[in-house]
Amino acid sequence: MKTTADLLLHPVRLRIVQALLGDRHMTTAALAADLSDVSTATLYRHVGTLADAGVLEVVDEQKVRGAVERTYALRLSAAQVAEEDLAAMSPQDHRQAFTAFVAGLLSDFDRYTERGDIDLGRDGVGYRQAALWLSDEELAEFAADLRKVFAARTGNGPGDGRVRRLITTVLLPSVP
Template sequence: MKTTADLLLHPVRLRIVQALLGDRRMTTAALAAELSDVSTATLYRHVATLTDAGVLEVVDEQRVRGAVERTYALRLSAAQVAEEDLLAMSPEDHRRAFMGFVAGLLADFDRYTGRGDVDLRRDGVGYRHAALWLSDEELAEFAADLRRVVEARAGHGPGDGRVRRIFTTVLMPSTP
């Protein structure tokens, strides 16, 4: 039996989950177009794995030229690494997971910059480091504030001039 960490931190499955974030519903063909560097057979295998694990759910089925085309949605509650799995991971497991996370982020940025029409200001793209001196209590308050800000906007759907944007955070103590 795979742990949620084993299931979700695989590079291809992580990208599938990320593609469906923001209440997106996609067919395997739409996922294949978005993850064009992943072979069709590999994509189908990982979609099946995530569906069998309850991370993806089939929200629609259409007959297309004799085949059934399924539309998938993310079950956000199932798309999170369980606390007990995180606690059981070794430092090396965390390094590998973080490397997969960063590699996915780099791939997203490569796809963005590779599209040709790149304007960081227009597109609202930014990346920066900030150092904050926070007690444990202040850190908990900061995290709660940030969670409220994101949750207030997480329910927005497509339309009204909205562009799907990826928001990524990494928070860790610095070394002395």
């Protein structure tokens, strides 16, 4: 049996999960368009793995040319690595997981820059790093504040001039 880390931190499955973030509902064909560098057979296999594990749920089915086309949604509660799995991971496991995470991020940025008409200011794109001096208590308060800010907006759905935006956070202690 796969742990949640094994299941979710595979590079292709991680990209599928990321594609469905923001309450998106997508068919495998739509996912294939988003992940155009992944072969159809590989994509179907990984979608099936995530669906079998309960990470993806079928929210609609339609007959298309004699076949059933399924529309999937992400079950966010199932798309998280369990604390016990994180604790059991070795440093090498964490490096591999972080590499998969960063590779997905790079792929997203590549697709953005390849679209041609980019304007970081207009598009709200940014990347930066800041250093904060925080005690453990201040860090916990900071994390709680961030969760509140995210929670206030994660319920927004498409429409009303909204554009799906990805926000990625990485929090590391500075090591001299």
